[in-house]
Amino acid sequence: MLRKIADITWRRPRLVLAVVALFAVGAGAFGYDVEHHLKAAGFTDSSSESERATSTLRDALGYDATPGIVALVRAPGGGALDTTAPSVRAEVARIAQRLRRVEHVGRVVNPLAEPRAAGGLGIARDGRSLVVTAFLSTQDVEDVGGIAATDARRTVRSDTLDVSFAGFAPGFDEVNDQTRKDLTNAELIAFPALTVLLLLVFRGVVAALIPLLIGVLSILGTFLFLRIMSSLVDTSLFALNIGTALSLGLAVDYALLLVSRYREEVERHGHGEVAHRATVVHAGRGVIFSGFTVAAAMAALLVMPQRFLYSVGAAGVAVGVLSAVIAILVVPSLLALLGARLDALTLRRGAPPVSATSGGWYRLARGVMRRPVLVALVSGGLLLAAAAPMAGVDFTGPSAKAVPPGQPSYEPGEYLTANYPREVTEAITVTVRGEATDADLAGFAGRLRSVEGIARATPFTRASPDVAFATLSARDAALDGGAQDAVRAIRDLAPPGAADVLVAGNTARFIDQKASLVENAPYVVAIIVVGTTMLLFLLTGSVILPLKTLLMNALTLSATLGILVLAFQHGWLSWALDYPGPDAVEVTSLVFLFAVTFALATDYAVLVLARIKEQHELGLTNEEAVAIGIGRTGRIISAAAVMIAVVFLAFAVSPVFFMKQIAVGMAVGVIIDTTIVRALLVPALMRLFGERNWWAPRPLAALHRRVGISEA
Structure with a gap:
């Protein structure tokens, strides 16, 4: 296949570039507004x-039993609010x-008109405000x-x-809007920074533009893929950010290689078909294997039920395949057309190009192998x-703390936390479904009030003949350990009568989120391990x-996550990153980082092993x-690593904490x-392994001779 690609990109480079250009135009035309078809976040398991x-309460009541929107009403200037004034x-x-x-609002409680419905929670303790609460008719609070x-x-x-x-709802809406802004901000930082670094690495303007072109083409293809995906299944907006970062990073890797x-x-060999063919056959093999390795690792996230994770996984698959295919078609075609003009507009004549074998990296490898x-x-x-x-990591998840300072809901949220019971914004809802008498429900409500960590519990209200619910307020913040322990204790209580008990709310959602990740993680690991192997x-x-690659990737991943704990949980980099x-570390991010870090580590392993194997077979x-x-790869990979790190760090300007x-x-x-690796x-x-590096059992060795890739 690679030889055929070498032939067509040498003999018909303009045709190849014209076909790719048509694809880019079509992808841009259909996918340019993709962000308007994507949904926010998606951290829950349905x-x-x-x-x-x-879902049970929404079906019985027609709306969610927990307020999704809280309108905070205060007197102008922050003085006392006279709630008796007409x-x-x-x-x-x-x-x-x-x-x-308002669209998707199923019920609104005015504490002045419905004090009993507000449960005495509608007016602040200091008398300076009140809250009008809106209960949403949708279950997808993160997006709808x-x-x-x-x-x-x-x-x-x-x-x-x-x-x-x-x-x-307002908090996630602002995070969603901020994510869209972050994509633009990151691109404004990444493209100029990449351009400067590429000029330094490639030593010429013409050569430096090639990776940027591959990146743009890959991004357009990813937009098209996500646009099609969004018409078939709910797709998270965060896939757009991750897809853009990966597209730029892999474009640099493959174009540089x-x-x-x-x-x-x-x-x-001089400029000509021999050099062109050798480039496509040898370097192209590494590009194809690398792209499909990245795709295989990211595909593991498709088994996760969370919209955020399976969307990012699908975007990663698309980016891996698109980046490799576009690079193997476009770069050789450009090289065939440019020839010696590849080095036109050279910035530093006489400086060694990045292609030159690095004596320093060669000597380092030799020195390492002596000890x-x-x-x-x-x-x-x-x-x-x-x-x-x-070992001492603390996890967190979606909550009011995801809203960055400066967003419209940040100050009202802080005020509500300080002046109202947690029930207003972080209520725990206990639903009883099935046969339970009023006496059963009253007794169960008493047991709920006695659970350690619960500050307040309302009596049960019937939503339908067989569904009743009560609203509880925890003493601690929704994601703190005390609130989680209280929810677990409630779930351990014997249910009233012949009914089932279901617990909802942000605390319960976080507990279930962690349980879902643990339950599905073995499948993710298995897919990555099998695919990579x-x-x-x-x-x-x-x-x-x-x-050995799996072992080294595991070490890379573990060290990365440990540094993440130091940087954010222990605050070592808080000052530098604002x-x-x-x-704490956002729990869903760990699964995502596992897949991406593993994919990129294997990407570099492929590029190094392909070159080592080529020399060994000679x-x-x-x-x-x-x-x-x-x-011969050290300088290339180190340059690519610096540039891909710059791309990723451009997204660290985001004030959304889990994106950072x-x-x-x-x-x-x-x-x-x-x-280090x-x-x-x-x-x-x-x-240390010597010639045993290349060992395989006889049946597998025979299989590789038939279906594997060899320089021979």
């Missing part, structure tokens, strides 16, 4: 108890009436609730009172030490090298093949893998 509880009561009634007309929040801000206003909004190999072949045991122990120990903080076996013909979030000893392979954690985690993972552990372990 099969979890908390989601089933919410003008105030009339204006609050008008606000409530306007709120009832945002539509309601936007409509509420647009339609509910007052000339005489200060009205602001907080609650789960192809251009550097082309320069190397030109030095050997492989010592280097392996020291570098492995460093990675394990970096991973150690994971199979692809690396096809590339190398060895069973030892895939297993971090506004909780002192008859060189194991040690010399390793030294030459690292010498993801961006830093991806950048750290890339840097660790291309320094590829520069030290790889040559050390390759030296």
